[in-house]
Amino acid sequence: MITVTNANKRYGTFAALDNVSIDIPSGELTALLGPSGSGKSTLLRSIAGLETLDDGVVTIAGKDVTDVSPQKRDIGFVFQHYAAFKHMTVRDNVAFGLKIRKRPKPEIKKKVDDLLEIVGLDGFQHRYPAQLSGGQRQRMALARALAVDPQVLLLDEPFGALDAKVRADLRTWLRRLHEEVHVTTVLVTHDQEEALDVADRIAVMNKGRIEQVGTPADVYDRPANEFVMSFLGAVAKLNGHLVRPHDIRVGRDPSMALAAHEGTAESAGVTRATVERVVQLGFEVRVELRNAATGDLFTAQVTRGDAAALHLAEGETVYARATQIPELPVS
Template identity: 50%
Template sequence: MHIEVRGLNKQFGDFHAVRDVSFDIERGKLIGLLGPSGGGKTSILRMLAGLETPSSGDIMFHGKRVNELPPQERGIGFVFQNYALFKHMTVYDNVAFGLKVKKQPKDKIRERVMALIELTGLKGFEHRYPHQLSGGQRQRVAFARALAPEPQLLLLDEPFAAIDAKIRGELRSWLKELIERVGITSIFVTHDQDEAIEVADEIMIINKGRLEQKGSPWDIYKHPQTQFVASFIGESTIVEQVDQLKGFEEAAAWPGTQALIRPEYIEIGRRHEFRIPSATAQGTVRHLHFRGSEWMVEVEVDGIKLITYRSLEKEVLQPGQDIFVLIHRAYLFNDNDNWIMENRLKEDPMPIHI
């Protein structure tokens, strides 16, 4: 299903939950609606499903306006974060429920249900009840039930929120593979960055009811278009006096400009470890945090605190140790513009506007 949304707004009394949101979703794409709690993600999802009516704007499926179309006529499957399974029904009957409502022939129902049970890895569990299943298995039943009527659009509202971290990680990979095999357009709501980046083909960042940016996880991470997106995605440090950092003195030409510096923009170590040692500044290690696969290091340079990572394969640093710091680039922003500036002491001294 191809989806077009134009000028979508939703108000609940004086509260403006969704503000002039417009986007297109290509058929077969898996889209992540990502943003802080209360940002408007679920309101958008519920309007697409027909569970909420837009205050204004248009929702179109395959070019047809569906604003007044009831949920059951939109060709949608919905997966809730709390599973919403029928406790008194077996796995088989839960998956078959939508098909029975549509009065499909029994042999067709059985063929479809057993195919989905196989597809979702639930073979052998079809006669069990929800209370006899793990959280991950219950969520798989919810997916199978949503897919049973062969919807054109699958909507998922924080589908892994009620599942523990280990199982959640396994289900992410499983969901992406499932959607690719089925080929259905899908949209899922999440506030988990890792989840969105790992699962989604494209991410839509929603904040205060507005669509901040839409694009692939890679594009959004590497080329944030707003200050909010830059600070929301990944770890970073906001620096108010970036012109005090070595190689970024030219930032003084833009009064009031701040910088966002990601950990991967920073390299630390002894002087001999750097290809361009003249571009480094002296700093001090303040704290180290073991992250399993690497060290997270807090460093201070000219009174400015920064965060970066260091490989376990390199010499272990110590708090209070003097080191050299190379800041490769910084994401600069002010009230009028945003851009990436490379360290002027490296090969490319010019700002790169995005």
């Protein structure tokens, strides 16, 4: 368990952390998610001991480490940029921390071989970092961080410098790796899809504060406020309500009777709208609509089958309603 209590960190007049408290459960992967400047990297670096808090306490496994040096916190740290030793082979890079700790050679060999197999680099032992792809170098960095059996693994935008396809592949790999090693892991990311894909829990940060902590389903389906809802996935505004585009039903029938079980969606009513644009997005279709009553633009997301059945085309009149509206606090 990692516990941060009443953490404050200022840079001049800028509050990077504003009285932040969070519990990070042992063995779970927790994502710190937020826009640039939200404080997520400062919080991670404070856990690592790379930032000194103005106020507050950090404990790891029940031990107060607030004033303990990073080298003595028993953590592994992986940055966005690989920080590999370019003159060392993959094997020597991964073994580096074990050699510094003067572990026996047979132990080092077995540990490195096991880790390289786990991270999918078996057979790459004698290559140098320049001979690896970006994704392979990042997997090597993770193996190096795990080699010393840290209590905590801290990942600061580890896939941020990679292209979208490689990031998606590494997200899947990271989730499998975590399920195998079960080390307490904290991941900093600004990528909502990445957080939803890999994390057991997500802490959404904004302006140095934590807005909400919960499972991916909690923060997506039951956002604590408008910021969380707007940051964590696409939103549309329909008759004064924030809704998910995939929760907007589009049809040709102006009645579009509301089902009782859809609860608060009744308050949004049925809206007449004009199709402004239809965009094919792979297996989905984004329909950009203009509210006939207010002139406001909003977006609905429908399946390709529904779009074809409705014969959606620019300039045509359709009717829309929300099937689900999250209950947000009144501001």
